[in-house]
Amino acid sequence: MSKDFDRSMWSLMADNLPHRAGKIAAVDRGRSVTYAELAAEAGCIADWLGARGIRPGDRVIVHLRKGIDEVAAMFGAWKMGAVVVNVNIRWTPAQLAYVARDSRARAVILPRNVLDALTGENALPEGTAYLVQGKAEGLVQGADPWAAPAADRASAPDECDPRGLAMIIYTSGSTGAPKGVMLSHRNIRVGAISVAQYLKLDESDRLLSVLPYSFDAGLNQLTTMMLTGGTVVHQPLTMPAEIIRMAAAEAVTGIAGVPPLWNQIVRLLAGRPTALPALRRITNTGGKIPPNILELLPQVFPGADIYLMYGLTEAFRSTYLPPERFAAKMGSIGQQIPNARVFAIKHGEGIAGPGEQGELVHAGPLVSMGYWEKPEITTQKIRPCPELAHILGDEPVVWSGDLVRVDDDGDMWFVSRMDEMIKTLGFRLSPTEVEDAISQSGLVSDVVAFGVEDADLGQAVHAVVSYLPQGDETALAAHCARAMPHYMRPQRHHTWQGMMPRTASGKLDRPAIISAVKASLDN
Amino acid sequence: MSFGKDELIRYISNDLNIDTAPEGGTELFSSGILDSVAMVGLISFVEQQAGVRVQPGDVTLENFDTVDAILAYVQSLE
Numbered sequence: 145m146s147k148d149f150d151r152s153m154w155s156l157m158a159d160n161l162p163h164r165a166g167k168i169a170a171v172d173r174g175r176s177v178t179y180a181e182l183a184a185e186a187g188c189i190a191d192w193l194g195a196r197g198i199r200p201g202d203r204v205i206v207h208l209r210k211g212i213d214e215v216a217a218m219f220g221a222w223k224m225g226a227v228v229v230n231v232n233i234r235w236t237p238a239q240l241a242y243v244a245r246d247s248r249a250r251a252v253i254l255p256r257n258v259l260d261a262l263t264g265e266n267a268l269p270e271g272t273a274y275l276v277q278g279k280a281e282g283l284v285q286g287a288d289p290w291a292a293p294a295a296d297r298a299s300a301p302d303e304c305d306p307r308g309l310a311m312i313i314y315t316s317g318s319t320g321a322p323k324g325v326m327l328s329h330r331n332i333r334v335g336a337i338s339v340a341q342y343l344k345l346d347e348s349d350r351l352l353s354v355l356p357y358s359f360d361a362g363l364n365q366l367t368t369m370m371l372t373g374g375t376v377v378h379q380p381l382t383m384p385a386e387i388i389r390m391a392a393a394e395a396v397t398g399i400a401g402v403p404p405l406w407n408q409i410v411r412l413l414a415g416r417p418t419a420l421p422a423l424r425r426i427t428n429t430g431g432k433i434p435p436n437i438l439e440l441l442p443q444v445f446p447g448a449d450i451y452l453m454y455g456l457t458e459a460f461r462s463t464y465l466p467p468e469r470f471a472a473k474m475g476s477i478g479q480q481i482p483n484a485r486v487f488a489i490k491h492g493e494g495i496a497g498p499g500e501q502g503e504l505v506h507a508g509p510l511v512s513m514g515y516w517e518k519p520e521i522t523t524q525k526i527r528p529c530p531e532l533a534h535i536l537g538d539e540p541v542v543w544s545g546d547l548v549r550v551d552d553d554g555d556m557w558f559v560s561r562m563d564e565m566i567k568t569l570g571f572r573l574s575p576t577e578v579e580d581a582i583s584q585s586g587l588v589s590d591v592v593a594f595g596v597e598d599a600d601l602g603q604a605v606h607a608v609v610s611y612l613p614q615g616d617e618t619a620l621a622a623h624c625a626r627a628m629p630h631y632m633r634p635q636r637h638h639t640w641q642g643m644m645p646r647t648a649s650g651k652l653d654r655p656a657i658i659s660a661v662k663a664s665l666d667n
Numbered sequence: 668m669s670f671g672k673d674e675l676i677r678y679i680s681n682d683l684n685i686d687t688a689p690e691g692g693t694e695l696f697s698s699g700i701l702d703s704v705a706m707v708g709l710i711s712f713v714e715q716q717a718g719v720r721v722q723p724g725d726v727t728l729e730n731f732d733t734v735d736a737i738l739a740y741v742q743s744l745e
Contacts, residue, residue, distance in 0.1 A: 173697065209699045234702055255699075257686065381696055382703040385727045412723045613720075643707045 150306040153222040171377045187296030189220025196273035200225025203247040207254040210380040225302030230358040232648035241266040324516030335460040336367035338482045347373035352396040359649040361429040384408040395422035402430035413444035425449040434583030459506040459542040507541040566595035585623035587615030607634040670716040691735040
């Protein structure tokens with residue numbers, strides 16, 4: 145494994161060729177490729193892009209189902225120096241068209257049914273090059289079938305600047321249109337080096353990839369395996385029973401998930417234990433796992449190390465809690481990962497000390513290049529931190545907008561998004577605290593707490609829940625009265641029928657859930 | 668309650684917005700025609716229409732990947 149930060153994304157994969165050409169790099173259901181075969185498939189796509197007039201620096205959209213073809217398309221674009229824009233396959237044609245226009249993409253690699261939907265107001269500019277997975281007959285002009293790039297001409301890779309733009313990750317924020325976060329080759333490579341180090345990954349590892357490659361934490365399963373010469377095992381289905389079946393059948397050594405997924409997997413395994421003898425570690429990111437689920441993790445994954453992690457797209461990955469501390473600090477996000485510098489800042493005062501709260505800020509080589517063609521919001525989000533001037537000078541940091549509490553050992557605990565804090569009866573209340581207390585009842589599968597403007601209270605606490613079969617409103621109200629201080633108890637419990645909506649990365653779509661409930665209040 | 672092959676195919680084609688109506692043996696999830704978000708809707712449709720309760724451990728490709736498989740699974744519960 146090369147510790148050199150300044151190498152291209154193509155090298156991340158191709159550095160395996162001299163001594164691991166015949167090793168399995170990636171596995172799909174029913175298909176696998178060696179590093180040599182992956183490089184050849186990527187080479188074909190690079191040649192196709194070149195033949196269609198794509199130049200280094202041009203944006204290439206990859207919009208494919210999780211799998212080997214998707215990985216080959218990304219490395220193909222990187223080989224010829226293009227910028228990868230991976231748009232989650234679950235996004236709609238309208239969202240895809242928005243991203244294509246916003247990034248001024250010159251090529252789009254996508255399935256046939258999506259291409260056929262890019263008509264009318266979702267049509268892309270003439271001259272866009274398409275490489276199409278699926279049925280080849282009757283393709284529109286400008287679209288080439290998957291088989292078009294016939295053979296890898298093994299052309300030399302573009303010698304790109306490792307500090308230049310490699311990828312744009314579009315995130316759908318709570319308000320407004322999606323924004324593109326710009327990552328350099330170096331950002332992504334340092335992310336792989338740092339994470340591989342603390343997760344203790346090596347070439348014997350086989351990581352299960354469930355989270356999308358359009359999501360920074362999901363991309364990391366791929367990049368860490370390419371860095372270490374391991375194998376990535378693709379599971380495009382997020383059905384818990386299929387995830388566990390594949391983990392067992394493929395002898396995976398690591399599973400990465402987000403809280404709603406762990407929620408489902410733990411409930412499944414608690415009722416039907418499954419031995420996963422090859423499993424060395426599980427990792428969580430993208431939010432806090434409810435406490436009742438956290439407690440079950442060591443039981444359903446005996447012998448596996450449990451890593452709780454935190455990251456934000458604008459700084460790729462930020463903190464983790466070492467597994468040795470899991471039992472003592474269940475729920476903490478720990479401290480900065482290798483190569484990152486992460487602090488909690490009390491605005492206008494300084495660094496938050498033990499027992500204090502502050503905004504999480506992140507400095508160092510993982511800090512992204514900012515938002516694509518949005519310099520104003522880039523300088524709001526990524527700017528120097530006066531409270532750290534004595535340490536960092538005027539080096540810019542990412543202001544996360546997340547409030548964390550620091551404990552006596554310096555470990556951090558997520559409190560809330562700063563703009564979601566509930567102000568009720570003169571208290572500043574974290575929705576996470578309310579959600580944790582409600583989850584402890586064991587009556588609900590999902591819960592979201594939020595504040596609603598209220599003339600008497602400032603804000604009233606509301607909670608929307610999906611009940612488990614054994615749960616109902618009377619039982620939950622009784623639990624809250626027993627387990628929660630008065631000011632924290634929701635004034636109203638709303639019932640969500642069925643499963644709450646998820647984002648394309650699998651996290652609870654809090655803004656959508658909250659606005660749906662608020663809309664029903666107004667009626 | 669009416670739950671049969673026609674209702675199921677109609678639900679999948681209309682409510683889940685699939686261009687070509689699936690046949691009994693069309694692979695829905697392993698082929699990528701449907702994704703896990705559609706799975707949530709499909710499960711509640713099956714539960715409501717057939718009056719059954721689907722256990723988390725039963726949500727597998729074996730039971731849900733084709734219309735025929737879903738019908739066989741529901742029958743096994745009744």
